[in-house]
Amino acid sequence: MIGVSGFKFNTCFGCRQDERRGQYRHMETAKPFQQTKPIVQVDRLTKKIGSTTIIHDLSFDLYPGEVFGLLGPNGAGKTTTIRLMLGLMSITKGDVRVHGYSIQTEFEQAIAHVGAMLESPEMYPYLTGYENLVHYARMVSGVTTERIQEVIEWSGLHDRIDEKVHTYSLGMRQRLALAQALLHAPSVLILDEPTNGLDPAGIRDVRHRLMRLTREEGMAVLISSHLLPEMEQMCDRVGMIQKGRLVDIQSIRGFAHKSKHVRVSLTVHPLHKATSWVQERYPQNIEQVRKDGLEISILREHIPRLVSGLVQAGLQIYEVRVTSKTLEDRFLEVLGGHPLEKDHPPDHE
Amino acid sequence: MKKIIPLIMNENMKIYRRPQAWVMFTLLMLSVAGTGLFAKYAFVLEPRSLWEFMISNAGLIHVVTLFSTVIASGIVSAEYTHGTIKLLLIRPVHRSKILFAKYGATLLYASFLLVSLFAFSFLFGGLLLGFQPLFAPFSLEIMGEHVEMHFGHVIGFYLLNSVELVMMVTFALMISTVFRSQSLAVGLVILFMFVGEQIVYFLSQVKGIKYLLFAHLDLTPFIIGRPLIEGLTLPFSIVVLFVYWSLFLMITWIVFIKRDITV
Numbered sequence: 001m002i003g004v005s006g007f008k009f010n011t012c013f014g015c016r017q018d019e020r021r022g023q024y025r026h027m028e029t030a031k032p033f034q035q036t037k038p039i040v041q042v043d044r045l046t047k048k049i050g051s052t053t054i055i056h057d058l059s060f061d062l063y064p065g066e067v068f069g070l071l072g073p074n075g076a077g078k079t080t081t082i083r084l085m086l087g088l089m090s091i092t093k094g095d096v097r098v099h100g101y102s103i104q105t106e107f108e109q110a111i112a113h114v115g116a117m118l119e120s121p122e123m124y125p126y127l128t129g130y131e132n133l134v135h136y137a138r139m140v141s142g143v144t145t146e147r148i149q150e151v152i153e154w155s156g157l158h159d160r161i162d163e164k165v166h167t168y169s170l171g172m173r174q175r176l177a178l179a180q181a182l183l184h185a186p187s188v189l190i191l192d193e194p195t196n197g198l199d200p201a202g203i204r205d206v207r208h209r210l211m212r213l214t215r216e217e218g219m220a221v222l223i224s225s226h227l228l229p230e231m232e233q234m235c236d237r238v239g240m241i242q243k244g245r246l247v248d249i250q251s252i253r254g255f256a257h258k259s260k261h262v263r264v265s266l267t268v269h270p271l272h273k274a275t276s277w278v279q280e281r282y283p284q285n286i287e288q289v290r291k292d293g294l295e296i297s298i299l300r301e302h303i304p305r306l307v308s309g310l311v312q313a314g315l316q317i318y319e320v321r322v323t324s325k326t327l328e329d330r331f332l333e334v335l336g337g338h339p340l341e342k343d344h345p346p347d348h349e
Numbered sequence: 350m351k352k353i354i355p356l357i358m359n360e361n362m363k364i365y366r367r368p369q370a371w372v373m374f375t376l377l378m379l380s381v382a383g384t385g386l387f388a389k390y391a392f393v394l395e396p397r398s399l400w401e402f403m404i405s406n407a408g409l410i411h412v413v414t415l416f417s418t419v420i421a422s423g424i425v426s427a428e429y430t431h432g433t434i435k436l437l438l439i440r441p442v443h444r445s446k447i448l449f450a451k452y453g454a455t456l457l458y459a460s461f462l463l464v465s466l467f468a469f470s471f472l473f474g475g476l477l478l479g480f481q482p483l484f485a486p487f488s489l490e491i492m493g494e495h496v497e498m499h500f501g502h503v504i505g506f507y508l509l510n511s512v513e514l515v516m517m518v519t520f521a522l523m524i525s526t527v528f529r530s531q532s533l534a535v536g537l538v539i540l541f542m543f544v545g546e547q548i549v550y551f552l553s554q555v556k557g558i559k560y561l562l563f564a565h566l567d568l569t570p571f572i573i574g575r576p577l578i579e580g581l582t583l584p585f586s587i588v589v590l591f592v593y594w595s596l597f598l599m600i601t602w603i604v605f606i607k608r609d610i611t612v
Contacts, residue, residue, distance in 0.1 A: 086439045088610040112441040122432035126367050135362065138355035139440035180436065 044094035062220040069231040070224040072241035078224035115186035121177030125166035155179040267293040267319035360454030373416040402474040410510040417459035422525035422534030513566040
């Protein structure tokens, strides 16, 4: 447990897999996002290098307890945005405020609430894991030895913490970098491509840790990625960046539950019989007829009725799958036909 | 201000936890041992005293300068090459303080080498050539002249030779901050150490040469011998050195504060 104060939800990470309670929870969490004050406000952020503008008028807010994703193809400006937010690069126009403190004029107060991990987890290779943590602990006030121990336990690195970092695997360095970011119990966590180069188990591990931090500690998390499936799994809201502009912000959880119709992929035999059966009862809903099945857009609560009807009609059902295709379609739409990379490794829960 | 001490501890940790700091220290100690054995056994005809030995070992400050330069030029640029600069600069500490701590830690390492050189020269020289009473005057032959000296002069030699040390360390920090390249900084310092004095020597008749940094790096002529350029005075040298030193630090500071971190 990381001892961050205050904001707690009465839900645990495990609820995510539980559909019924999950729905309830999403309704609950949807409200605090709008009601609470944002922790981070990105306000018309603009960055010019020479005469080229690389970030155009970017605005969004980060709320406690949410995971906000910055999604966009490589080179869209995700990393630059993050560096501007962290004060690593100077801001040409606009501002970033953390708890109301400007990152430009009140850097020390603003950054004190922020923990970050940037791209590849770069720690001092010639120091031990523990020394790396001590190094960063010395730079903030109030981090005790107990706190360092707590973070080490949290990261699961206690067995190897006294070994030099250059002996660590990428996953271990990732966890150490995450531990470093959490050391001073920040209320905002900013992660640039946190799962880059990790194997599926590592990605899942990062995801679980992030979920715990936001749901249990009420932390606000900003992550960037160019991988859509990853964002779908981790984020509550996703901002899409292209060519330095924020083109759209989508609420992912809201999306899955607010929209009444879901797309169902059926693999069924014999197909012609099934097609005519569905056409009779749900004439408007057939989206596509495939070689081996159908794609149907249907109200979520009608799925059981559809399935039992098909069974009673004597059809053989091989597969029923909800494919929320629409989200990806939306991304493709706003990104203007620049498909996102889909080389995401299979990640089964 | 209270944050500065932990920051210097951090920089120290990063200096001394790497082998290079200790390799250079060991090399310096071996050089002292080498000159000691040389003085004892190679110059048997010329009986040399401990103080003479120590004054000649002040020449090893050039080595201290070189080694400290390696540290100075790595202390900023290594953060870039390791990519750790990003995590370093997102702490609630202003960049000036981080730079100040880095400069401080570098000067501490330089002092550590300097004091070690002095102490080890004294100990090793004393053991080989015999200890001498601390405040007894002695005479030294310089360019055929006998000069009366005492222990204070020995310390003076070390301090005056350290002027070049401080200037070169500051210069190296500037180059490595501006160009983010350790090798360029070390290379330039080596070059200047070799040719700096020669340039001044050859161009000593040129009018503006007395404003060149190299004309002031060696202040020992103000104790013994004669300045490289006619009419040079100690206060003038000090002013020129101070101007260069401030300029180096100013450039380093501005670049370090303003730079966008894009590594």
